[in-house]
Amino acid sequence: MMTSLSGFPEFTPEEKILEDSLLATLQRVFELHGFSHLETRAVEPLSVLEKKGETSQEVYTLSRLQDKDSHEPVKNGLHFDLTVPLSRYVLENAHLLQFPFMRYQIQKVWRGERPQEGRFREFVQADIDMIARDTLPVHFEIEAPLIMAEALEALPIPQPVVHVNSRKILQGACNALGISEVDAVLQVIDKHDKVTPEVFSQMLLELQLDDAQVKTIWDLAGISGNEPEVASRVRDLGLKDDLLEEGLDDVARMLVAARARGRENVVADFKIARGLDYYTGMVYETFITGAETYGSICSGGRYDNLVSEGKRCFPGVGMSIGLTRLISIILANNWVEVSRSVPTAVLVLVDSEETRGESDQVAATLRQRGVCTEVSPTAAKYGKQIKYAANRGIPYVWFVSQREVKNILTGEQAVADPQTFEFETQLLKPQVRMQDA
């Protein structure tokens, strides 16, 4: 990964093969679940970008270079996430869409933040969202983390674990405890794992909570597990609130569904709060086993009022993978090995420039069979042409006048017909392999 412009990462061809393999895996899993591919324009009016609040100060605005001396107000900027554009797209095109609308979207987003380790100004997000008209049954909230767990598990990373909570539980607990400053309490809960119990208590005391309230919040935030019985541990705290009960039922159903599919890496975790204020139901964060310190690699939640306008309301639930960040973690930890830097499986050698046409014909035959093939750029000595292949990790070289093919990884050489020669399947495409731990 190179960043000659701070915060704007670029990949080597080998790293791009890794990214493409992750993209293909995510697309495959998302489409297996029926999500449509959506791409929205990168540019949005500032009025749209400022709708959500929170990150609006990080927006990159656009001007035309030739307008630099004009004093027209800036009107447009680059999107900083894929949720705000989705909301705008759905409201604008509701008449063209079928609801529930399930879409995945994998695009670059831009944030004018100060770049730092693992934080980028231009990066790729991979989102799934399910948006209904008027009402969104809870099974969509249950499905989202199960789909993401399946997608992330298919990537070359250690076991991902999706942590699930419900805003209803946190809100309900606050109701039961008579706490009104819910947003401020959520922000403290969000820090549960990052601070000592003393600091945690101190922060809550500063919000005018009493000792009993602080203790209950601390205990609640400490409960987690993937057994449906986890709800009873919350009930043991003695809190009575209808919303709390509803949230606990939702989370318990989610754990039952996960178990029914043999999925143990979706867990309830009552300290998950999520900063964004538009979440209204389940919220999610995802950590990589053994690499939890990198923070959540895939987060989201249910939102009831984000996609709405006047009387039209489209509740939704979504999760977002920080893909560029995930790749930077994979690279930093050397989790994968890419078998070569080019798609090419065969280099057809050239005996002389006069007979290049014969090499072109062998290449055309191989390509028709779906084999990625290059013809040597020069008619240099065989040794030099073979070195061209070796430098790129191309596994096979083809000797045209000899009608022979050589696997330069094993040294095996054989007489061969380009119409019929059987290549080793795993050598036909670059392989992205997880390294042994």
Add this chain to the structure above:
Amino acid sequence: MMTSLSGFPEFTPEEKILEDSLLATLQRVFELHGFSHLETRAVEPLSVLEKKGETSQEVYTLSRLQDKDSHEPVKNGLHFDLTVPLSRYVLENAHLLQFPFMRYQIQKVWRGERPQEGRFREFVQADIDMIARDTLPVHFEIEAPLIMAEALEALPIPQPVVHVNSRKILQGACNALGISEVDAVLQVIDKHDKVTPEVFSQMLLELQLDDAQVKTIWDLAGISGNEPEVASRVRDLGLKDDLLEEGLDDVARMLVAARARGRENVVADFKIARGLDYYTGMVYETFITGAETYGSICSGGRYDNLVSEGKRCFPGVGMSIGLTRLISIILANNWVEVSRSVPTAVLVLVDSEETRGESDQVAATLRQRGVCTEVSPTAAKYGKQIKYAANRGIPYVWFVSQREVKNILTGEQAVADPQTFEFETQLLKPQVRMQDA
């Protein structure tokens, strides 16, 4: 195609399936020829963007919204093509790359132009380039249009025809005729098909050419064909110049190579000039048979000095497809039919919310077999659930308690096991079919 923000097109889910199918086809052909996938950042320093000249006034510059009251000079902008970023990437990372470096790049670019019919401010380009260190043999110039012809022919459009010329021929003809204002003459030649012979002559006469010079230029620009003998028709004009001869040899070799591969849609056309001043060898434009009035859909050429810095020089050749524009042409002409708007092949019906888990299990089994499957969002009456499938073009519905599957396109219904039922292959994925003319 929707453009609620003028010049910034977006697709419906169905149109996105079309775009994805074009992208997959282009990637497949480019990789068959050994091109590596590259993606560069969208943002470049203005110093890089202004290097090439021509379109620099159309650059979108970036500012951070929170810096809006600062008077710091703007430093960065969005790239307006993929060639300038490639040049910067190659110079910056030459030590990491293998040369010749063959890469394809498919990305959005932005231009602050006034939007008009078929012109966009945000659009996708699909480029291939081959870049060598120090010297680039002519066979790369011959290969580029052959690869692009193959790629474009695989798309759902009428026959594409790549028109090839060489700057050496135009420059050589000017040398032989004693014309010094070559760039101005090139710009007139570029208009050969758009103006009457009288206007063409008038424009050349205004450049101080005499009648004999004008006639020869007119005649040269009128020669085209896909037979290698086309070179002799130029020689009949009686022009004597070494560069001209070199260019004619190059184009003749290209036609021989095209013929050897049975490819008739790569033609010599001596009026192709290309506006950009950095081309030094072959130049290319591509037209769709019967839709020539849309102009070139894929253009490019050889450049010797674009990727250079001090003593380091990387001559290259490349071609670029205006993909968003091509899709707008496909849509405007109704050339294709997309069989459905979602990836989903099967909708598993739900008998009741209590038994949703059983439907989930059928879906999981089908997905494990690679079949894109949704579970019905509600346990409504079967008729309503089947309508959900029909509205999206989902071909199969699965009745869980009955253990039956129905093809709702044909009405066929049968007892079935999710582990083994054989779906019709062409119904498993959305099909993009060319319409009968």
